[in-house]
Amino acid sequence: MTVRTAELLMGLALAVLSAYFMWKSAELPIGWVPDVGPGGGAWPFWLSAVMLGSCIWVLVNWVRRVGPVATNEDPLFEPGIFLPVFMVGAALTICIALIGGIGVGGFEGIGFYGALPLFLLFYLKVMGNHSWLTAIGLAVLIPVITFLFFEIMLKITLPKGMTEPLFLPIYAFFYGL
């Protein structure tokens, strides 16, 4: 895909998004409501209208071949660039899906501390090509530090999903429950 094609697709997608925002805003009054002032939908509605306008402007520039992006016929991703970027994006997506589940089949996720080591292992071993020792070491060490720092020190609880029962002895240790 060339940059020029991507510009067209992005312009169209954002135009559709803007139209959806307008339609969704119009669920609330978008005009003047007596004694209340502008209706609740007015602000997002008119801003979305401006968004739609600017998308149309981008598309007009595309048709008229104005600007550096609309005239750029280079590939959007140079050879060998797409794969690493895609793999990182996909790994993150799978990691987040594993943390909390995606609401399918009653799977409630393996929690942050189940998914994070898998993500780290994938990144360090496949993306980074580090030794097994480094990869496994960091995949264990980083979640442990995260747990101590966030859960114990800062009291920010991260989702555990089905691994929750495994943490009860750890809580008992730290809080003497």
Place this chain on the structure above:
Amino acid sequence: MLEIFGLLAQGFTVALQPFNLMLIIIGCAVGLFIGAMPGLGSVNGVAILLPLTFLVPPEGAIIFLAAIYYGAMYGGAVSSIMLGIPGASTAVATTFDGRPLAKQGMADKALTTAAMASFVGGTISVILFTFFAPPLAHVALTFGAPEEFALMMLAFATFVGLGGDDLAKTIFSICVGLVLAAVGLDIMSGAPRLVFGDITGFLHGINFLVLAIGIYGIGEMLWTVEENAKAGGKSMLSEAVLTWERTKTNLKEFLGTWKVAVMGSFLGYFVGILPAAGATPGALMAYGFGKQMSKTPEKFGKGAIEGVTAPEAANNAASTGSMLPMLTLGIPGSPTTAILLGGMVIWGLEPGPRLFTSNPDFVWGLIASLYAANLFAVILNILFIPAFIWVLKMPFTILAPLILTLCLVGGYAPTQDMHDVWLMLLFGIVGYLMRKLDYPVAPAVLAIVLGPLAEPALRQSLLISSGDPSIFFTRPYSGPIMVVALILLFLPALAPIYRRLRGGNSGKAPTGGTAE
């Protein structure tokens, strides 16, 4: 005048409490490392680490983040000089002469100069800040809803008029940020609004951090993955020789460039106050002026130390300058200060001039902490140059998963809802693709922070005037502000007409530094 000294002294009693002092030192160190990493700058550091501050009192939280901001401005020079890759866009101009110096085996000279120039820039700008802030806040105290809205219009208009990005895309970016900020409950009627697909997660709105971490955390990482894949994993790290003797000569040589440092500081400070302008153009302009001031302009681009001094003084001064409108008017001067402003709301403060009277400890503690942060940053910077060089040797494939881990925690922590983590991922990926197509992302971040403040300001103003928009033009302060905003908004449209009237001979751009 005397009153300011009294308040500043009071601020120092806050900033120098052992706990806050510790936060300053940790913040500076963290900021320096974040700044030193290629691709990560103050805005990434502040966005990713803001969730850490929820459990600290607001004074401590802002002091910590301001120290990160400062540290990152210092650290940005390190990768510009050692790798030739700007640590952040603000340090682009530092590569012009810093990189040649490093290649000539004088990396230590460039690093010392950058640190000292940052110190001068930081110090001069904090002093200016101390004396500018109270009178400005005093004037701003009289501001009502129409003035607040006019100021926000001005902030957005500067992006359109001076941002230099594609106009349609800049306007899109501003509006999408404002609309995303409107998701949740309508503030006046309490009715659900823009609950996309009737997903309940949208009912609590979209926290600005979800967008900020998405764009500046995940999006930035994807961007860096791409850059690294292009470079093919080759390291371009220069060697630096560090001895006490050399450091002494380096400091002496830096003192010879004091005029450039002072010029850069003043220029950076005033450019930094403008939203949309900020540290990057400030540093580039200072580089251009530094070249004009120099007796040996031909050396610029080949390793002139003035070429390091000017942009480094300016970018630090600009970072302080951008805090002035944030603190006094409640209008951020840069994406980083936009995130700080959003943080203030989370900590339960009402940003704006009233902070000076309602929370003097917060305001003056912050100002005093800037003096302290500046001092610690320069000391840590010079002492830990070897440590920064070590960080640059760390493979990106170890850094990236660490940063992504922080993003996941940061996206989850504010609302404790996985819905927001998904949203953050979406913003990260879409933001990355938009950035590839030259959509500016900073206006969207500014807008999502200002949205919840801009909408009530507009609605209240219109309610006061029963729907008559002329209210924005007839009041003593909002009138002129609005007129300036409109001029800026239409500047891109007017400029070509003006050029045509002049006979088309004004193709020359004003003095701006360009890479040689």
